[in-house]
Amino acid sequence: MxxxxxxxxxxxxxxxxxxxxxxxxxxxxxxxxxxxxxxxxxxxxxxxxxxxxxxxxxxxxxxxxxxxxxxxxxxxxxxxxxxxxxPRFTLRLNNISWILTGTDKTPMSVVLKIAVNTYIRNDTNMPNASPISASPPYIGIQHSCQTVIKIPVIDPDDDRVACRWAESKDCGQSCTDLPHAELNQKACTIELYASTRNGYQPGQRYRVTLMVDDFPRYGIFVNNKAVTPQQKISSTPLQFTIHIVNGPTSCDTNMKFVSLTVPENLRVPYPTNMPQLLNGVYLETLDVNNTSFLVSLSKGCTYQQLPDDNGRKNVTRLYEICKVTPRDMIGDALFCVWGMNNYGITSQPRCVDVIVAGRNECSTSPCTGNETCYNLFMSHSCRCKNGYKRPFCIQVVQWLLSSEVKDILNKKSIYL
Structure with missing residues (x-):
């Protein structure tokens, strides 16, 4: 097909x-x-x-x-x-028991609900792609410390992505039970101070259930209907568990990704003629012998923890070899890695967005000089550079004087 x-x-x-x-x-x-x-x-x-x-x-x-x-x-x-x-539907999974957390007396029933919209978009001439997220089931944070949890999310269409707390219709009886936690929807981060006063106890587990929505960066048409930047197109669920652990006196995890690790937010085309994809993740830590990795990878990937191949005594590395074929999947795949120390505290993630069966769609320079080209699967996105404004990516001062703005002010038309 x-x-x-x-x-x-x-x-x-x-x-x-x-x-x-x-x-x-x-x-x-x-x-x-x-x-x-x-x-x-x-x-x-x-x-x-x-x-x-x-x-x-x-x-x-x-x-x-x-x-x-x-x-x-x-x-x-x-x-x-x-x-x-x-073309537009909801995919759901009902009544799967989740593990007990600090607020449960009996196992809770899980709901996973994905809102899908596969109509053709006029900006890419492709079916809309839902947001993609990756996470291990376990995030370990230290008791009595301020922690920011970064949630890996991408959108294959280069849409703006936002995270929100799932509601009961999205997660059933297994919604978030984190006390006193703040969600930054735009940045997709959770910030909390895991103190006893705020309801956190060492050894306890707490649920996180989120919905990840995609919004167009500017007005587009989906199935010939206008969609504004304030209207979500589709939604993807994400669920994981936070464990509160007793760690060292310092709140610094003392884990960070160092040189030779792939850059953060890297997008890599993986054409069908490439035999395999190699990736090395290098983590600096106080104790390489008691530091491990958590991974969220695609089918076709194998991994092994090895000593640093550059002789650094305080660095351990994860070596990944991936052979993902179009039979397995096509389009975007998110590969993510976290470090974990001997206390069970996890680091921030390092992720790579691999475009399987993709190529560099920006190689022909399809965007203007005032735009930045973003490579997509079988398409591309042109985003205005800072200081420029749609519809034609002209400078903001010019845009304020343009006929489009005058029409808006005169209520003659609305530009999405």
Whole structure:
């Protein structure tokens, strides 16, 4: 089936090790494999007009990550849904129990709900792509410290992304139970002071359930209908658990990514003729022997923790080798890595956006001199440089004097 006649969803789900679709026992030798489980064979994702009963859409997955400390497994499943079925729909997963947290007496029922809009956009001439997020199931933060948690999110269409607390309709009985936490919606960060006075206790776990929405950076048409920068196009859920731990006296994690690590927010085309993708992540830490990595990677990736290959005694590295084919997926994939020290405290993430089966769509210089070109899958985005304004990316002073602004002031027209 042609790409423009179907939509692809890559869904990563995470379970406590040996309790998920990997089965029991689950080990690193199972990475890259699918082990059908009778428990998950008959639990299916659902969408607006009913349940998807094709076995490809149940909860079984290709295992991508296994961790012993903390204990979890993560995997990926790919859905291919014909666009002719439902161009705009909600995909949901109901009634899956989540682990107990500090405020629970019984396991809570989880809801995952994805709002999908696959209509064609006039700016890219492609179906809209929903936001993508990646996270380990575990974020460890130190008790009695001020912490900012960065949430890795991207949008394949270069839309503006915002995070919000999930509501009961989005998360069922398993909504966020963090006390006294502030969410910066635009930056997608959570800030909290994990003190006893604020309701945090060492050893406790707390839920975080978010919705990630995408908004166009300027007015566009989706299915020939105008969408303003204030209107969201689609939504993606994200859920993880925060663990409060007792750490050292200092609130500094003493973990940071150092030179030879890929730059933050890097977008990398991964054409089909490339044999494999190599990535090295270098983490400076006080104790390399008791520092590990948490990862969220795609199918086709393997990884190994190794000593620094440049002789730095206080640096450990994670070496990734990925062979992702169009059969596995096409388009954007988010690869993220976190460091974790011996106390169980995690670092900020370092992520790479890999465009599978993509190429450099900006190589022909499709944007003007006042615009910056952003490479997209099979398309590109032209964003005005600082000091310039749409519709034609002219300087702000010129824009204020333009006929478009005069028409707006005269209420003759509205430019989105």
């Amino acid at each position: 042609d790409f423009l006649q179907q939509i692809q969803f890559i869904c990563r789900t995470t379970w406590e090790k040996n309790t998920g679709p990997c089965g029991n026992p689950c080990s690193s030798s199972d990475i890259g494999k699918t082990k059908p489980s009778s428990i998950y064979d008959n639990i299916f994702w659902q969408y607006d007009n009913g349940t998807i009963t094709d076995t490809k859409y149940n909860l079984n997955y290709v295992l991508t990550t296994v961790s012993n400390t903390p204990s979890y497994e993560q995997g990926e499943n790919k859905f291919l849904i014909p666009l002719s079925n439902i």
